Structure formats: structure tokens, C-alpha cells
Amino acid sequence: MTPEELRQRLDPIVGREGAPQHAPDPVNEPMIRHWCEAVGDLNPAYLDDDFAAASLHGGRVAPPAMLQAWGMPGLRPRGEIRSGPMGEVLALLDAAGYTSVVATNCRQEYARYLRPGDRLNVTAQVRSVSDEKKTALGVGRFVDQLMIYRDIGGEEVARMEFRILKFRPPARATAEAGTGRPRPRPARSRDNAFFWEGVDERRLLIQRCDGCGRLRHPPGPMCPDCHGFDWEAQEASGRGRVYSFVVAHHPPIPPFDYPNLIALVELEEGTRIVSNLIGVSPDDVAIDMPVEVVFTQVDPDLVLPLFRPIPGR
Amino acid sequence: MKSDRSEIGDRAAIAGIGQTEFSKDSGRSELRLALEAISAALDDAGLRPEDVDGMATFTMDNNPEIEINRYLGGGDLKFFSRTHYGGGAACAPILHAAMAVATGVCDVVVCYRAMNERSQQRFGAGVQGRPPMPVPEVVHFGWHSPYGLLTPASWVAMNARRAMHEYGITSEDFGRISVADRKHAATNPKAWFFEKPITLEDHQRSRWIVEPLRLLDCCQESDGAVAVVVTSLERARDLRSPPVRIAAAAQGATTDQQMMTRYYSEDILGLPEMGLVARQLYQTAGVGPGDVATAIFYDHFTPFVLTQIEEFGFCGRGEAKDFIKGGNIELGGGLPINPHGGQLGEAYIHGMNGIAEGVRQVRGTAVNQVEGAEHVIVTAGTGVPTSGLILGVG
């Protein structure tokens, strides 16, 4: 769908008033109490019969800001919401790839207080759909909606202008949207598989040349000293010292927590390895600090050899 | 000791340079930026597109030679080469071009780098979403990525922290590099940070990116393109602009080379590949540090500028922190560096804008001209296999 085609299909919907939708429940005291407790507004005019009766309201009223709650269709909407002008606009924008939504502005005007027993209906119209805009969330279109709340006598009791952004999520944001985006996976090759298989078994291995005994990390297929291809894996003690370290702040990259403490650890055997330091605050890390490996299940299918300060040292 | 001198010195020249404006959002394709810079460079040289028969660039450039040539209306291409390793490539296309014209493989080589690095693909965002394929570069990346060591700033910060520990370098010492670059950019109208100098206090107040690096230790991210025309020294002498002699050009990678993560060598403080480049350049050009009036040192992050000063022999190991004090690397100092403002101040065009500045300094046409710039050093990316040039008066 080109932007022109989308605009042609949106135009007849914009400005059309939808059929009135009846609020599922009358204005009622239990919902008022739940709302007041949730938002922490304990005004006795909403909650206390005696206080309210003696007040200028002459009885309990609903918090005006609760307006939207009365028109909400519930968790399992009965179908009207995706029909009507707003439903048609949302469906068109979804089809055009603007699949994500965020509310950006809400403005309410109240004609009178609502009281328990009021039965409301809501009519909605889409007042405008913007051209495509670049936003921090991605490219999208702003949709301005006007909802008018009337009582059973047809008198307007409140209106609400509601603005949302329907946007196209950037590819990266989509991947992050799921909880628990995994850490980047180390690539396993025929040259380094032994190391990661060792880690899976909670053993820290170092490659040792059969020809000259040189230890090497990162491991590789050939010895740069004696040029031999044969090697074995030697298990490391798991102890070492901080050779250098950094504290990453920016940019934050999921799933890492920031500040992220990353160290270059020199093992007792002499090879070095990069890892995270855990159990220590960045301010307390120092070069040469003794550390030991702690195998950590960072994701359901990934164990990493992390390091922590050696207790009592 | 084995000689590091090569036969490439004085065989070829830079006959033209061209560039686009440097911005944060060019609003144009990278292909168009490349073509604009190349057209300007050819015009500077007084050459026509059909004179071009060679091209050289970075593997990281998104514009294939054949795409460039098709729209440029260039001649038949007899030579095209690309150099790997990010910004370490910067001076290598000039070396390759010089070798190609010196051996008669071709006559006119266009070297280019065009990127919408800020508006299209930010390197600073870090490497994300790379599938764990069992190929060597990805395997190597896998020693660091599971821990969140994903960005260029973080890779450099690891070496920088150890250097601070060993040599007593402070964050303020890093800041002096930034202050010098921004001072120079402040009087360069083409620089993004024109008329925006900073103080050491500004540097110290800037936020952490990856400790021990602050925001003002990190170069900009930029959109733009730079092109350089290389031909033989003889032919260049007959062209429109004064030729700039390629007195020496070299690449370097050492036996234990790593890509941004020299963490596993016995010594992680130096830049031995840059030392290798420096030795080749000095011996090939037949000059030493005392003959160099100004140097364009690759400055993606401030710590490795200190290291380059040492690797090029302007002071001893660990002494750069003292060498740079008192404005010694600023205009009017003993060794003004990056008179255009560098990548911290002018723009980050992967080192190619530094080559253009080297040419202007030798021609005597730079906006911040250094007196007696008969020999100018230009370097490429640090912490990676790298390259360098000594440019001289043609």
C-alpha cells in the first residue's frame, strides 16, 4: 500500500462518528474504591458516604480522572472496539506495517461529576491521522481520537482527546521486545569446541601444545612456536588476577545490565581470558585483584566462566 | 637487522583531493557521496572520469568499484583492491595505488571512502545480532561478545586501563588530546565542531562511555566522503594542482596481531603494528621524527594517540603523557597534531579526511597551516592491522 493509497482509504473514515458504545457497567462504588486504592487517591468524597453526603456533592461521586475506566471494554472485548472508525483506522495502519502502538497524549474535559448509578455511552471519532513521522521509537503516524461520554439522557458529561502513535518497530527493537533476549552466543568451531564443551561441564580448559608445551588462549589449530598441530586440553585452576578491566555504561545493549563490569583476567597458568566480574562493585575493582572462576548459567542453554573476587583475599 | 625500507618512495603522487561536507545526516546515498567526492578530486587534479583506470578502497566501504565506475563514466578498470580491518585500511589504498602506478599496472587510481556512518550505520552502537558462525573473525569475537564487550570504545578501554596502571596516565592526559583536536577544529570551517572548542574541565565533566573513556575521548560519528587521486609523480607534475609526493607508504600487522583486542600478547601497552609502519615509513622516506613538522594521527579514541606518538619515536615509551603537556601538540607547539581537528573535531571519515589534510599541509593550503610542513605523517586505525603515509613536497 503506497502512502497515497493509505491516505485515500483513511480519508473517508476520519471525522465520521461511530455508533455509541454502552459502558459495560454503571458507575459503581466497588470500581471507584479499586481505582482510588490503585492510584493512592483517598479523597473521602469518593470513598466515605457520610463525608460525601455532608460535602457540597451531597453524596459520593466518581474521581473525574477515572473517566476512561467506565468506557473500557474489558479484557475480552465484545467485538465493537475493532469495528467502528478507530478499529478501521487501526486495521489499516496495521496492514501498512505500523504494528506497534503507544499512547502519547490524553486530555479530558468534564461537564459534571459522575455519580454511582450513572449509565454512560461513548461515541468515538478519529479526528486526524498524520503523515509518516520519524520518532525515537521508529517511523509512525499519530492518530488523534475524540471520545464523547454521554449519560442516559443524552447529555454530554465528559470528552477525551486521545493521541496514539502507531509505529513500525525497528528490527532490533522487535528482537528485544521479548523478555530475556539471550546473550550473544560464542561461535563454536572445530578449533575451540573443546573449550566451550569444557565450560558446559564446568571445567576451565587451556590448550597445551604437545610439541613444546606452550599454553595458548585463545586456542587455535597450530602452535606458532614449534608449528605443531597436536595439542591437549589442560584444566586450569580457575584462579587468576585482574589484568585490566572496563566499566561499560553506554550504549546499553540488551540483555546486559549496566554498568557492566568486564575484565581481562590473567590465569595462574599465564594465559588471559576476558569475562565479567561478579560479586564486586566497579568501585572496588583494582588491577591485580585475585579472582576465581564461577561457572554461571546465564541463559537456559548457556554457561559462562565468570569471575569473582577470592573471598578473604 | 632486516631493513624495513621499500622501493615505493617517490614513485607516485597525490594529484587531487575531494570531499563532501561533513554532517550527521547527509540526506544522500553513500554512492552519491562517493561520486561527489571523486568528481571533486578529479576536478582538483584536472583529470576526467575516463582517465580513471584503477580504484582502491576499504572492505568496509559499501560502494563497489564497479558501481562507482558505472555512474562515474570511468575508463576500463585495470586495477581494484580493497583493504580489510576497518579504519586500519585508511592509508593502504594509497599504498596499493602507488604500487599499481609505479609498476605500470594502471595510470590513475581513485581512492575513496564514503559513509553515512551517523545516519545509516553507527559503529558506536556496537556489534549486535551477529550469528555465531564458525569462521575465524566471528570465533574470535566470541571470546568477548558473551560478556558484553561489544563496542569499539570498550575494546580500546581495556588497553587504556592497563596503560594508565603501568605508566601513570590520567584521564586528563587523554583529555589533552581532545582539547588539542577541538581547538584546531574550532578554526576549521569544514569541521563539525567549528567554533566549538572545549576545555579540559569540559572533558572531565563529560559522561562515561566505557570507563576509563569519557564521551569526549570518543571521536564523532559522521556522514561524508573523501577521495584521493593517485598517479605517477611524473604525470602529476603536468596536472592542475601541485603534486604531493608519496614519500613513503606502508601497511603493518605483527605476528600476534589481533583485531581491536590485543589482550593476549605479553605486552598490551604498545601498538607494535604502528611501530612497524613507522619504521617502514621513516626508512623508505629517508627521514626521522625530527624532519616531521606535523602529524595526522588516527584519533578514534584518545588513548592510542599517545601510543602513536611513542611508536613514531617522538618520545620514549610511557612518556607521551608528558610530551603532550603545555600545548606541545597544539598549533604553535613542538609537534602540532591533527591541524584540521582530527576525527574528534573535524569528522570521522575512517581516516580518509586525515589524508586530505596531509595533502593540504604539504601544499601549504590548509586552513590551520603548519609552517614548513615538508614532511607530514598520516596514520590509519589503531588497535587493528594498520597503515601509514609520509607525504612530501612534490
Ligand SMILES: [Zn+2]
Ligand atoms: Zn608448540
